[in-house]
Amino acid sequence: MEHPPRMATLGPQLALDACSGAQQRARYFNSANAFNVKLPAVPAQGFHAEAVRALGPDTPTGFIACDQSLAMGMDTPATTPLMLARYARIAPGDCLHADFVASGSIWYVISGAGRASGAETVEWRAGDVMLFGGGGALTLTAGLTGAVLWVVTDEPLLAFGGLLPARGTACVHYPADEIARQIRIIEQATPDEDTSGRALIFSHETLEASRNLLSVLTLSLNTLPPGEAQPAHRHSSAAITLVVQGKDCHSEVGGKQGPWQPWTTLVTPPRAPHSHHNGGTRRAEFLIVQDGGLHYQARTMGFEFL
16 A cells, blocks of 8 residues: 655655736745755854955955855855855055945944945045945045945845845945944943943944844944953844954854954854953954844844853
8 A cells, every 4th residue: 555655855846837927926835844945054154365465565456255155055155044244455646446236334444534425425544444335436545545345235145035135225324433442432321230331332224123124134343341351142043243352362163262353243143152262461352243233123132141
């Protein structure tokens, strides 16, 4: 007697007597084989060689992507499933053009000074943070010493959904001096017991209520005093971290220790247990972009200390 097939082994089913193209395009699954999709894990990667290349004096103008799309089985460049980080190198006096298919772009100036021209013009220098809305081209011009910037977008998210960016988000500029002043305000305040360290969160007048920088992405400048460690924790959002300042520091992600190196980009996979440790004599600073806005809206952030 022939046994009936197991539900989980049934492949995609097609209509038996499709009489139109619309019916031919239909596919049918079942409750045993529709929810067993296995995707490659997000690697806890460190992009140090890319940072060294971007900061090299002979590196030409262009972008250097922190791309691990191959390891994640993705068709478009991506650092995490929903975010892409790049280093932007601009030779002295040269220009770099950007026109991302993203809801916006977050920039941090690692070195140099220059001007960004789009819907508005911004004069920037080392330590500045800038936000530019999607749906428009941007030209960055470096000064006589050249420049290196770090930029993160949600291009992989839009590519996944087949979406185009909407115009409307005005540019926002956070000068280095004002960032330093805001950090001092935080240092002089007393945190609650359940506060996750001392971090400056970037937002703007449009998204003030949600505390986000973009509807999907969040940005924070985290600090860690000498000899201290941020307690182990995890959350559903993936995190992309830029090491801004920190000697004798390291992170532990998923039980593995990774030493910090100057201007390296670090990836913390979603739900991975992680902590940060400062064994040096100076305050550590690290810039973190997360797809946290998406999880806050979906009520799935799931932050917890371990």
